[in-house]
Amino acid sequence: MHSLADLQSNFKRSLVDLDGPVPTAIKSERAGERFNIYRNNVVASLIDALADNFPAVKTLVGDAFFKAVAKHWVLDNQPDQPMLFSYGAGFADFLDHFEPARAVPYLADIARLEQARREAYHAADGAPISIASLQDIPPHLLGDAIFILHPAARLVQSGFPVQTIWESTLDKPSNQPLDLSACPAESVLVTRPALDVEHQVIDHVTLDFINALGQGLTLHQAMSSGRLCPDTELPSILSTLFNTGAVGAITLTDDPQ
């Protein structure tokens, strides 16, 4: 007789070891066929969950390839919480090193964009503040202001045109292979000003600036940390930040320098 702990340990091990033994605790006839129902349910349902979470990755590589990739992943990586919407946080890193996916070098970054989109969808609520709120700040304190990013704001840095590729997956019938040589690399700012997730391409200067703000630097520090030209570039960067709903709050340091 097995203790419940042993029984579940054996059962679980064989569920995700497709060549593993059928647990001996099973009494029913045709134990293997019966056990395989659970094995198939577990593997197929986790593959489906990953497909739900990474629809563009699936579109880009096709159903059969996606299933094969996902199967590799799910057999080694079951969710660590029973919430499927958060499943797959490490999938992009896995794709980086998954040899058969080498022919699609941008796949991992598309997965990162989809991960960021999903995190933004479920992020805490909060009304983004508008650019008009800058007028409430005395000009001499503006440099020391700290912009707190909205809970849904995410950055995806990529060496590939991820936004263009992602958009192409929404338009499947065209199915034209993209000429990537004609597209510059794109980094993306993901936001959720209300209920719908939005994202847009940002340049490297904006990316570095938002990254600096995300680290808690003041406006002045963020400006000096990057390659930003305050007179010519700052207005358009601020306009991007506020128009996309990326700023959740502004705080003023007590101790202006």
Next chain:
Amino acid sequence: MGGPLQTAPEMTGLPRRAGVGLREDHYEGILDNPSDTTSPGESQPCVNWFEFHPENYMGDGGAPHHYLARVAERFPLSMHGVGLSIGAAGPLNKAHLNRLKGLNERYQPAAVSEHLAWSTHESHYMNDLLPLPFNQETLLIVCDHIDEVQAHLGRTILLENPSSYLAFQESDMDEVTFLDEVARRTGCGLLLDVNNVFVSATNMDWSAEQYIDAFPKHRIGEIHLAGHDEQALSDGSPFLIDSHDREVANDVWALFEQVIESTGPIPTLIEWDADIPAWPVLVAEAARADRVLLSSQRAGYALAG
């Protein structure tokens, strides 16, 4: 017929009518056109409450909470967990229990239920309701876990009978005795999934009618109905998969009527979780369940009168 109805006490705040699962695809329709909860030819709504899976609403904010809150303003809710792993030998996931508590406080569902199953082993969530051996050891573990859940949430829950594809050497109790004992010891109610009874009975070659006869009906707080897929084992014996992807089978409707005949109306859910149909198809299934519940209600009144 004959004999007094074994009507359950008010174990939930759900109406003793039909409900359906809440789906992202249906949010707008439910909220914009509440009359859509009425089936053509019926004079009153047949979708009277909604079930939600708490695991889908455990993010911090955004659309899921926005829509659930709006549905909760108009309809009673049943919070039906699939991820608590009450039958796991290891301890319950405290973070998950806290998230359930948060949802329970925020949405104040009329009923809370979970499954007699396990799904997590050493923090690996397998996303399936896995089977348990029915014996004294499992009984103690399940009762401890239900005590913990009920104490943490500050309310009683309903425990659902499983759909099974196999049995264990380690089992020395039958499923009905086990469920009755859990309910007796912990004070929890039972959620009778009639399709699960039919699926398990077919797969394990026991009688669904006898199971229903023996089931402690005074403990039933909610009923589930769902569709299943008919397959066969390699020896040709019928084998059913609890797929929730189609209409409820006629055999299951007959069992449901058998239950309601002896209990009177009980809150009943149409479960349709995969290949989700257009809203009118789901409403038609709910209408069928609701007719059984309403006619039982009328029969009850006639008896009382």
